[in-house]
Amino acid sequence: QSALTQPPSASGSPGQSVTISCTGTSSDVGGYDYVSWYQLHPGKAPKLIIYEVIKRPSGVPDRFSGSKSGNTASLTVSGLQAEDEADYFCCSYTNSGNLLIFGGGAKLTVL
Amino acid sequence: QVQLQESGPGLVNPSQTLSLTCTVSRGSINSGNYYWSWIRQPAGKGLEWIGRIYASGSTNYNPSLRSRVTISVDTSNNQFFLKLTSVTAADTAVYYCARGGGWALLGDAFDFWGQGTMVTVSS
Numbered sequence: 001q002s003a004l005t006q007p008p009s010a011s012g013s014p015g016q017s018v019t020i021s022c023t024g025t026s027s028d029v030g031g032y033d034y035v036s037w038y039q040l041h042p043g044k045a046p047k048l049i050i051y052e053v054i055k056r057p058s059g060v061p062d063r064f065s066g067s068k069s070g071n072t073a074s075l076t077v078s079g080l081q082a083e084d085e086a087d088y089f090c091c092s093y094t095n096s097g098n099l100l101i102f103g104g105g106a107k108l109t110v111l
Numbered sequence: 112q113v114q115l116q117e118s119g120p121g122l123v124n125p126s127q128t129l130s131l132t133c134t135v136s137r138g139s140i141n142s143g144n145y146y147w148s149w150i151r152q153p154a155g156k157g158l159e160w161i162g163r164i165y166a167s168g169s170t171n172y173n174p175s176l177r178s179r180v181t182i183s184v185d186t187s188n189n190q191f192f193l194k195l196t197s198v199t200a201a202d203t204a205v206y207y208c209a210r211g212g213g214w215a216l217l218g219d220a221f222d223f224w225g226q227g228t229m230v231t232v233s234s
Contacts, residue, residue, distance in 0.1 A: 003157050006157075033218065034214065034218040034219045035218075036217075036218065036219070036220035036221070038158075038221070043226070044226060045115075045223075045224040045225060045226045045227070046207065046209075046221075046224045048220055048221060051217050051220035051222075052217070052218035052220070053218075055218075057222060089157065089158050091158070091160075091219075091220070091221075093214075093218070093219045097174045098160065098173055098174060099160070099163075099171055099173075100148075100160040100219060101160065102157050102159065103158075104156070104157035105157045105158070
């Protein structure tokens with residue numbers, strides 16, 4: 001089972017918006033609304049920022065939003081702030097044996 | 112908020128067994144329809160789900176690791192464990208423990224994570 005496909009990097013200036021994609025198949029992203037997104041800062045515990053494609057846990061700013069079209073899910077960060085610079089990983093349920101599969105991660109740089 | 116903390120050796124010899132403990136605090140392993148997972152990240156690579164356990168002891172594993180992985184739980188001490196046998200350099204990674212919620216709760220998302228522990232496989 002291959003990992004979900006994410007671009008290795010993304011960037012934007014403060015205040016801008018950036019979108020990170022996460023492409024899978026009909027066995028995972030395209031077939032189920034069980035896509036989640038995580039923010040990883042070095043040395044810190046990963047943080048859940050989106051679950052079930054579009055839902056935000058309490059405490060996560062509404063600058064973070066999720067969506068899905070076909071086999072591709074997306075995370076959009078609006079109004080970029082310096083503290084948004086981190087690695088972002090998507091994750092999806094899959095019916096092909098692994099149960100849960102992650103993307104390769106995207107490093108977001110705030111210019 | 113629930114807290115998780117990984118512990119265990121940072122260095123394991125090749126062919127030996129990697130053993131890690133995750134201690135859960137400010138919450139019970141027995142609570143609700145949650146499950147408890149191990150996830151790892153080799154340096155410069157993506158996250159890999161290793162497996163999960165419910166408080167009942169029921170487990171699911173990543174097929175690519177199933178032959179070498181055992182996850183167990185000690186509900187009385189609010190801990191769960193990872194054992195990975197016959198390790199090689201490819202098992203060198205940061206290992207995380209995390210709480211997951213099933214479809215009815217979180218759609219298989221992980222809402223609380225430990226900070227991770229680096230495990231190096233080397234002689």
